[in-house]
Amino acid sequence: MMEQEIISKLKQLQNIKPDPGYAGVSRSMLMALMQMPKPRRTWFLLRQPQAQPRITLAAVLRYALPATIAASFMFLMLGGYSTMRTAYFAFNFPGLMNEKILAAELNDFEIQIKIAELQYHADSSKTVSLALNEAGYYANNLSNDLIKNEGDFLNAKNPTNEKIDEALNDLIL
Amino acid sequence: MLDGEKNIIQRAIRGESSAFGQLYDHYMPMIYRFVLLKVGRREEAEDLTHQVFLSALQNISGYKHLGHPFSSWLYKIARNSIIDNARTKKETIPLYDLDMEPHIEPAIEKTLDLNKEFNSAMKAIGQLNEEQQNVVIMKFIEGFSHKEIAEALDKNEGAIRTIQHRAIIKLKKLLSV
Numbered sequence: 023m024m025e026q027e028i029i030s031k032l033k034q035l036q037n038i039k040p041d042p043g044y045a046g047v048s049r050s051m052l053m054a055l056m057q058m059p060k061p062r063r064t065w066f067l068l069r070q071p072q073a074q075p076r077i078t079l080a081a082v083l084r085y086a087l088p089a090t091i092a093a094s095f096m097f098l099m100l101g102g103y104s105t106m107r108t109a110y111f112a113f114n115f116p117g118l119m120n121e122k123i124l125a126a127e128l129n130d131f132e133i134q135i136k137i138a139e140l141q142y143h144a145d146s147s148k149t150v151s152l153a154l155n156e157a158g159y160y161a162n163n164l165s166n167d168l169i170k171n172e173g174d175f176l177n178a179k180n181p182t183n184e185k186i187d188e189a190l191n192d193l194i195l
Numbered sequence: 196m197l198d199g200e201k202n203i204i205q206r207a208i209r210g211e212s213s214a215f216g217q218l219y220d221h222y223m224p225m226i227y228r229f230v231l232l233k234v235g236r237r238e239e240a241e242d243l244t245h246q247v248f249l250s251a252l253q254n255i256s257g258y259k260h261l262g263h264p265f266s267s268w269l270y271k272i273a274r275n276s277i278i279d280n281a282r283t284k285k286e287t288i289p290l291y292d293l294d295m296e297p298h299i300e301p302a303i304e305k306t307l308d309l310n311k312e313f314n315s316a317m318k319a320i321g322q323l324n325e326e327q328q329n330v331v332i333m334k335f336i337e338g339f340s341h342k343e344i345a346e347a348l349d350k351n352e353g354a355i356r357t358i359q360h361r362a363i364i365k366l367k368k369l370l371s372v
Contacts, residue, residue, distance in 0.1 A: 025363055025367070027370075028363060028366050028367060028370055029335050031312065031315070031316050031370065032316060032320075032331065032335040032336055032366075033335060033336065034312060034313070034316065035228065035232065035313070035316055035317075035320075035336045036228070036336055036337075038227075038228050038231060038232075039224055039227075040223065040224060040227040040241070040244070041237075041241070044241050045223060048223075048241070048244070048245045048248070049216065049219055049220075049223075051245075052215070052219060052245075052248055052249065052252055053212045053215070053216055055249075055252060056210065056212040056215055056252060057212050
């Protein structure tokens with residue numbers, strides 16, 4: 023067959039036309055889409071099944087890989103911060119990393135508190151006894167009337183006064 | 196190429212639906228023919244053709260008129276759509292095994308021996324490789340120049356001529372049987 027004959031056969035295929043019904047519907051859809059405002063158009067296009075992105079390797083590399091890398095980076099940062107913090111304390115405060123050492127230190131701490139309390143009470147007793155001595159010294163110089171008035175208040179027959187005892191206890195303790 | 200195509204494209208980029216409509220009316224039949232001759236099924240060709248213009252609509256704002264006809268860009272989209280469609284399909288049916296009923300202009304139908312002429316040409320094209328199909332359809336059916344075909348297929352004109360020559364030799368053998 024001559025080349026020209028082939029070409030004329032092929033040219034006949036120019037008579038293939040799309041179905042008018044299909045062409046009309048397709049055109050109307052595209053025109054309607056074009057008349058939509060862009061945000062709505064984008065939303066509408068995303069809902070079209072033809073516009074759904076196919077899960078291809080390119081799509082995975084484009085979207086999933088950066089997200090994975092970012093998540094890994096954040097994990098490393100958080101994990102790294104925690105590790106660094108642990109390492110810092112382990113280096114500078116080795117006792118914090120050992121439970122036995124920590125328990126021993128806690129015991130020492132409690133003893134220290136008790137010692138401090140005892141010291142406080144001892145100091146307080148000294149202060150009170152000094153105060154009483156001074157009070158007794160000055161009491162010798164007080165007038166008889168004043169002492170008599172105080173005597174009514176004080177119950178000499180009963181050497182113990184509960185209120186004083188309480189006050190002294192509060193002071194000492 | 197459409198008269199005043201550059202201006203029409205600019206208006207379409209700005210969002211004028213009437214401008215895009217003009218482009219659609221002019222190029223849709225040829226894109227449809229191209230797709231139909233490649234995939235062989237009318238319904239599939241209709242879906243893919245619509246997809247081609249949908250893609251064009253989505254991406255027209257990024258289109259730059261660099262002296263190439265708008266059709267080159269559309270043909271690139273069509274080729275890519277056909278390739279993507281072929282990848283997602285589980286089965287491929289050869290073109291010449293199909294019972295196809297494409298729409299033929301009524302006036303032509305009377306003078307055309309549809310069963311013989313049409314089917315033999317379709318089958319012959321179906322047995323060419325992809326590059327040869329593209330060149331034959333664009334050159335002999337759509338009437339593009341070698342330069343326009345080269346731009347659409349990202350090849351040089353020399354390569355297009357070579358592909359055309361080999362396609363004709365193969366078609367001679369197929370249509371002479």
